[in-house]
Amino acid sequence: MSIQASWLDKTWTIDINALHGIESISLKKELDIEENDSKDGQNPTNTKGYKPQGLSTTHKVAFIAGTNPRQEYAAWQERVGKRSGFYLNGTQFGPTVLILDKVEFKANQISNTGQILAGEITLTFSEDVAKAQAPAAAVELYFGDIAQPETTPGYNPNAASVVQSAYAIRPSASETTAKS
Template identity: 35%
Template sequence: MAVMASWNGKTWGVSSQRIAALNGVSSSVELDTENSDDKAGSPATKTKALKLQNMSFDFDLASAVGGDARGEFESWTSLVGQYAPFYLAGRRFGPANLQLTGVSLSDTTLDNFGRILKGKITINLTEYAEEASSKKAGAGGSGKSSSAAGVSSSGGVGRRLSAVTVGASSSDKAAKKPNNAQLK
């Protein structure tokens, strides 16, 4: 069988015994930003991080061409919560690991005995992040970062910054200091 795509041991493709081809793949990458308008001299929009990447796809199964929509749906529901890389045309597509977050069965046709003759299965995957925080947006052009999730390098050069080492500068602290003439 010529394999179109694979994820966690599941494969899609077409052979003389079975037709299980993907109808298409949808993927999205979004930047998480924060708007602030109360600080003078600071940018109005601050880049926080990349949101977790999402991917979805669907495929049709029919008993007439070797598919078992009910069995396949039940098999997928047992995999919800698991994560693995997604391969498209033999190459990894998307982030290193994608977690199965949703499975749905629709467009079914039943016979007189209630057996599912055909159906469409939709799969929803979300980027799997081992740490609670999402990966920080880097300034590098390749998009690849050697930093751990939640740790960003300043402009891609210099020392590593984290929540522990980042703070207000001395001039910012002095500007915030209350100026009470009665205490002098």
């Protein structure tokens, strides 16, 4: 079995039992440009950086190639919005993390009874540029709750009954001032 490419838990493979190979793949990277309308002689365009990269693939699915086209399309629909790296020939291809944005299905051959015999699936991915966020529990602590002594970091309900160490005892500043 030869693995052509993989993303998340899906693989494009070519083996003796089935043919699930990628037919085409494209990757794009473009500048994010802002037009400047000022007439003061400045550069009319400002480059802000890069737009999120995009990747798209097309592969054929057919009963004759060992795949049920409807089931394969349904499996890809379930993965829309998921994030993972795309690997081609075992090495990462494109951005580190890609989000599956769109799944398109085109039926190429339909039987007399209405069964889809062959089709083409086009997948559209985009680069994940979202910033890491704090866990929901941390957000709730600050936005939804009122800080109580019990929830305040460093609060010790048994502080009054804690025995102090002989090494940590020294006169307070007010005691020192009172003695002099």
